[in-house]
Amino acid sequence: MENPVLVEVTRGPLVESRHRGAFAVVDAGGAIVASAGDVERPIYPRSAIKVFQALPLVESGAADAFGFGDAELSLACASHSGEPGHAALAASMLERAGLGPVCLECGAHWPFDPAVARDMARAGAEPTPLHNNCSGKHAGFLCTAAHLGEDIAGYVRAEHVVQRRVTAAIADVTGAVLSPDVRGTDGCSIPTYAAPLASFARGFARLAAGTGVPAERARAGRRLIEACMAQPWEMSGTGRACLRVMEAAPGRIFAKTGAEGVFCGALPEQGLGFALKIDDGATRAAESLVAALLAELVRRTEPDLAARLDALATPVLRNWEGAEVGGLCPTPAVVAAAR
Amino acid sequence: MENPVLVEVTRGPLVESRHRGAFAVVDAGGAIVASAGDVERPIYPRSAIKVFQALPLVESGAADAFGFGDAELSLACASHSGEPGHAALAASMLERAGLGPVCLECGAHWPFDPAVARDMARAGAEPTPLHNNCSGKHAGFLCTAAHLGEDIAGYVRAEHVVQRRVTAAIADVTGAVLSPDVRGTDGCSIPTYAAPLASFARGFARLAAGTGVPAERARAGRRLIEACMAQPWEMSGTGRACLRVMEAAPGRIFAKTGAEGVFCGALPEQGLGFALKIDDGATRAAESLVAALLAELVRRTEPDLAARLDALATPVLRNWEGAEVGGLCPTPAVVAAAR
Numbered sequence: 001m002e003n004p005v006l007v008e009v010t011r012g013p014l015v016e017s018r019h020r021g022a023f024a025v026v027d028a029g030g031a032i033v034a035s036a037g038d039v040e041r042p043i044y045p046r047s048a049i050k051v052f053q054a055l056p057l058v059e060s061g062a063a064d065a066f067g068f069g070d071a072e073l074s075l076a077c078a079s080h081s082g083e084p085g086h087a088a089l090a091a092s093m094l095e096r097a098g099l100g101p102v103c104l105e106c107g108a109h110w111p112f113d114p115a116v117a118r119d120m121a122r123a124g125a126e127p128t129p130l131h132n133n134c135s136g137k138h139a140g141f142l143c144t145a146a147h148l149g150e151d152i153a154g155y156v157r158a159e160h161v162v163q164r165r166v167t168a169a170i171a172d173v174t175g176a177v178l179s180p181d182v183r184g185t186d187g188c189s190i191p192t193y194a195a196p197l198a199s200f201a202r203g204f205a206r207l208a209a210g211t212g213v214p215a216e217r218a219r220a221g222r223r224l225i226e227a228c229m230a231q232p233w234e235m236s237g238t239g240r241a242c243l244r245v246m247e248a249a250p251g252r253i254f255a256k257t258g259a260e261g262v263f264c265g266a267l268p269e270q271g272l273g274f275a276l277k278i279d280d281g282a283t284r285a286a287e288s289l290v291a292a293l294l295a296e297l298v299r300r301t302e303p304d305l306a307a308r309l310d311a312l313a314t315p316v317l318r319n320w321e322g323a324e325v326g327g328l329c330p331t332p333a334v335v336a337a338a339r
Numbered sequence: 340m341e342n343p344v345l346v347e348v349t350r351g352p353l354v355e356s357r358h359r360g361a362f363a364v365v366d367a368g369g370a371i372v373a374s375a376g377d378v379e380r381p382i383y384p385r386s387a388i389k390v391f392q393a394l395p396l397v398e399s400g401a402a403d404a405f406g407f408g409d410a411e412l413s414l415a416c417a418s419h420s421g422e423p424g425h426a427a428l429a430a431s432m433l434e435r436a437g438l439g440p441v442c443l444e445c446g447a448h449w450p451f452d453p454a455v456a457r458d459m460a461r462a463g464a465e466p467t468p469l470h471n472n473c474s475g476k477h478a479g480f481l482c483t484a485a486h487l488g489e490d491i492a493g494y495v496r497a498e499h500v501v502q503r504r505v506t507a508a509i510a511d512v513t514g515a516v517l518s519p520d521v522r523g524t525d526g527c528s529i530p531t532y533a534a535p536l537a538s539f540a541r542g543f544a545r546l547a548a549g550t551g552v553p554a555e556r557a558r559a560g561r562r563l564i565e566a567c568m569a570q571p572w573e574m575s576g577t578g579r580a581c582l583r584v585m586e587a588a589p590g591r592i593f594a595k596t597g598a599e600g601v602f603c604g605a606l607p608e609q610g611l612g613f614a615l616k617i618d619d620g621a622t623r624a625a626e627s628l629v630a631a632l633l634a635e636l637v638r639r640t641e642p643d644l645a646a647r648l649d650a651l652a653t654p655v656l657r658n659w660e661g662a663e664v665g666g667l668c669p670t671p672a673v674v675a676a677a678r
Contacts, residue, residue, distance in 0.1 A: 001343060009599070009620060012523030014533050016383050017599050017620030021361075042354050081665025110453060117453060118460035132659060184351030184662040194353050260348070260356050280354030280619040281348060320446025320471060323522040 004333040007278070007292075009287040011123075011317070011326035019285035021278040023293055024198040025338070028209030028271030031232045032198055034105055035295075036337035037122070039201075042194035043277045044250065048258030049200060050077040051207065053190075055169040057140040058220035062147035064098040073227035074234035075136030079257060081237025082111030082120075082131035092128050104129035105156045106138045106188040126272065134188035136234070141166070141190075156189040164190055164209040173203035173213055173221070174279060177185060178234035182250040186261065200264050204273025208266035210255070223252045225266060236268050241287035241312075245294065248308045255290055262293040278293050284328060288313050292330035296338035341557035343672040346617070346631075350656070350665035352433075358624035360600065360617040362632055364536040364677070367548030367610035371537055373678035377541075381533035382616045383523055384486040386620030387597030388539060389416040389476050390546065390563045392529075394508040395501075396479040397559035401486035405435040409559040413573035418574025418596060421459075421470035423448030427468050428573065432478040436485040441466035444495045445477045445527040452576060473527035475573070480529075482507075495528040509532055512542035512560070526598060536614050539603050543612030547593070547605035564593045564605060568612055580626035580651075582635065587647045594629055596622070606636060613676035623667060627652050631669035635677035 002020070022037025032039065054076040058061050063073060108127045110117040114221055120127065129135060141162050145152045154273035155162040158180070171178045176195035186192040206212040209222025213300040228235045229251045236242035236257075245255045255265035261278030263286050274293060278285040282330050304320040317326040341359070348356040361376025371378065379544065393415045396402050402412060419425040447466045449456040468474060480501050481585050482490045494501040497519070510517045510551055515534035525531040545551040546560030567574045575596075576582035584594045594604035600617030604627050612634060617624040634648035639674045656665040 011383055011531075012522065013383065013520060014383070017522070018621075020620050023430060023443045027484075036648055040355065044350055044353070103662070110457070114449060114453065114456060118449070118476050121457035121460040122463070124461070181352060183354065184355070185658060187658045187661065187664070189658055189662065192350075279357050280359075280621055280624075282619055282621065285619075318522060319445070319526045320448045321528050322446075323524060323528065325526070 003155070004277055005331050006036060007288045008331055008333050009317070009326065011327060016326065019278050019280060019282050020078055021285065021289060022197055023274060023277060023289065023337070024201040025272055025274045025297065026201040026205040028205055028211045029046065030202055030212055032201075034274070034338045035198070036333060039198040041198045042182060043197050043258065043262065044192045044194045045135070045200050045264065045275070046173060046186060046192055046258035046262050047079045047262035048256050048262040048275070049170065050079070050205060050256060051204070052170045052229070053137060054140050054224050055220050056165045057144045058223055059216060060144050060148055062144045065147050066093070066143055068093070070227040070230040073224055073229040073232050076140035077224055078136045078163065078235040079133045079259065080136060081113045081116055081151035081235065082127065082133060083116055083237055086234070086237065087090075087128070087130040087135070090135040090139045093136070093143060097143040098335040099142050099146060099152070101128060101130050102137060103142050103152055104138050106132040106134050108132055113168070113239075115238075125311050132188060138188065158183060158191040167193065169217070170203070170328060172217065173180060173206055175202060176200040177333050197277055198292065200275035201273045203272070204264055204266040204275070205271060206273070208268040208273055209271035211271075225268060226254070239292070243310070244312055245267050245291055245309070248260055248312065249305050253294060255294070257286065261286040261332070265290070267294070272297065288315065288330055289334065292334045293338055296335055342393050343616055344423070345375060345486060345673050346627045347668050347670055348656070348665065349668060355665065357359050357621060358617050358621050360368065360615060360624065360628060361536055362613060362615035362628065362655055362676070363540040364611055364632070364636065365537065365544040367544055367550045369541055369544065369551055371657060372538075372611070373677045374537070375672060378537040379535045382536050382601065383531045383533045383599065384539050384603065384614070385525060385531055385597035385599060385601050386473070387595050387603035387614070388420045388509060388542070389418070389595060390560065391509045391542060392476060393479050393563050393578045394556060395504045396483045397562055398555060398589040399483050399487055400576070401483045405432070405637055407432070409566040409569040410573050412563055413570040415416070416563055416567050417475045417477035417513050417574040418472045419465065419475060419573065420455055420579060421472060422450045422455055422576055425573070425576065426467070426469040426474070429474040429478045432475070432482060433666050436482040438485060438491070440467055440469050440482050441475060442491055443471070443477050444493070445471040445473050447471060450491050452578075455576075460647040477527065491605055496524060497530040506530070506532065508556070511556065512545055513538040513539060536616055539614035540612045541607040543603055543614070544610060545612070547607040547612055548610035564607060567595070568593055580629070583651055584630055587651065588644050590622070592633060594633070596625065600625040604629070606633070608634070611636065627654065627667040627669055628673065631673045632677055
């Protein structure tokens with residue numbers, strides 16, 4: 001089965017490039033209420049399920065023990081931009097657990113945002129693991145292990161108790177079987193398990209609606225989602241797509257990007273979870289599609305919000321002189337499938 | 340017609356992302372000798388046909404009048420990395436024609452290579468139009484106009500004599516009809532005309548083989564292609580895919596990237612031209628595919644060269660700690676179609 005073209009990139013009078021993909025929207029009862037493409041094909045969720053990976057941080061009592069508020073919990077679910085505030089907050093999380101940046105096993109990389117990276121270079125700085133977009137998630141892993149008195153060395157390995165606990169939580173909320181047969185390694189060295197696209201949408205619906213999972217897990221998930229919605233900059237960064245989508249309806253939309261064209265999220269008021277993947281892994285298309293999909297889900301009841309999301313779904317492409325030369329445009333297949 | 344999956348991106352045991360596309364290989368007689376996907380679909384060639392756009396620079400006598408050698412001609416066909424040597428060479432081309440960087444209408448942008456951009460930022464510098472990846476091409480446009488005594492203002496506009504001359508040259512070598520109906524604007528503000536993918540392969544075959552075009556045009560095209568092969572760094576930049584592919588067989592492979600997943604080139608010894616486009620516009624897939632396609636075209640006669648190209652076609656993906664987590668892999672469809 002070929003996934004449909006969901007986003008087109010135009011230039012002048014023609015379509016220049018085309019992005020295929022799939023999405024699933026699941027309700028509080030676990031039913032797929034809208035979908036496009038093959039939603040049973042296994043995909044790696046990558047960073048789009050950091051909320052699931054942060055569940056043990058809350059459930060273990062570590063978050064409360066270290067006095068973490070919305071900002072810290074949002075950073076624990078973040079693919080952040082490595083701005084100074086992100087790095088400082090990750091350092092402070094580690095410090096509260098008596099740990100330091102040297103404990104991080106995520107590796108270092110320059111911030112993805114070229115302007116942020118140039119600012120660092122201009123200041124004569126070099127990136128550390130605190131600037132890794134996943135440093136908040138890793139700080140969460142380490143704080144959980146420290147709180148539980150576990151050995152932290154090698155906490156990124158699939159066999160370590162930290163990752164076994166995280167994997168069990170993901171399997172529980174998604175209902176998917178996460179075996180070594182479907183295990184890859186993520187950019188930050190932890191395992192990422194492939195599962196059907198729809199199962200990730202189901203997991204977010206369960207946490208958002210508080211159904212289908214134990215009450216304590218539902219509370220932890222809801223708390224993390226609400227923290228991200230309250231402090232979306234900590235979960236993303238200046239000008240980022242996650243931030244812009246969540247700011248379109250503050251406190252009411254949760255949306256999280258993942259590498260290789262993935263987005264997951266929830267509309268908690270409607271008890272809906274969603275997941276999408278662009279076949280070719282393009283972030284630009286995933287960012288357009290997530291806004292277009294959310295627009296369709298709210299269009300009947302909130303046309304103004306839908307219009308704001310439509311604008312995010314259809315960015316203009318400009319050349320180096322600032323002239324408009326084309327743009328991204330979700331296809332009619334998105335509207336047809338989301339209805 | 341759906342184009343086939345030509346490049347897969349793996350992570351662990353699974354394929355994580357898939358890139359569809361098309362390619363055409365054309366011989367000296369203009370016949371398509373190998374192809375995959377829809378090669379009659381119009382595509383914007385973008386920067387992959389800078390050799391065609393530089394034909395008037397040579398044909399007009401401007402290149403000789405200003406004493407341009409291989410380095411300058413290669414830069415005139417370049418999407419360069421904005422390294423100091425590129426910017427200085429573009430400036431010197433303009434200076435020889437009594438012009439300056441202020442004449443450039445391509446706009447300024449930070450070098451695409453993050454390390455080059457950070458080096459500039461670290462040095463307290465800001466990008467100028469000389470750092471635009473197209474500055475050599477624009478210097479060529481300006482030098483041609485200056486040599487012919489033309490007004491240079493607005494030389495990027497489709498109606499200006501500079502672009503009309505360039506467009507006529509492209510139409511001649513490709514055999515395509517280039518009307519305003521298929522005209523977009525490129526990143527550097529000049530027009531880009533869509534035409535069937537196969538027509539661009541045909542144009543490069545004609546220039547490489549010296550067939551099907553007037554002798555003067557064939558000589559100019561061959562001179563430009565040879566200049567690029569002699570000085571490939573000027574046409575690209577440190578570590579770039581064009582450079583690595585051309586260095587696999589110095590002086591014998593011409594390959595040039597274009598935005599949105601395009602590559603064009605030639606194997607002059609075989610009298611072959613080729614063109615490829617990844618549907619979704621992904622550069623990573625175009626870079627893998629161009630190496631894979633070239634490998635198939637030389638495999639029977641030069642297995643060692645084919646092996647070097649195979650290595651370029653299958654880059655390993657590493658995470659931030661340097662561990663191998665996956666890679667790019669051309670599909671069997673490439674081998675089947677290229678035979």
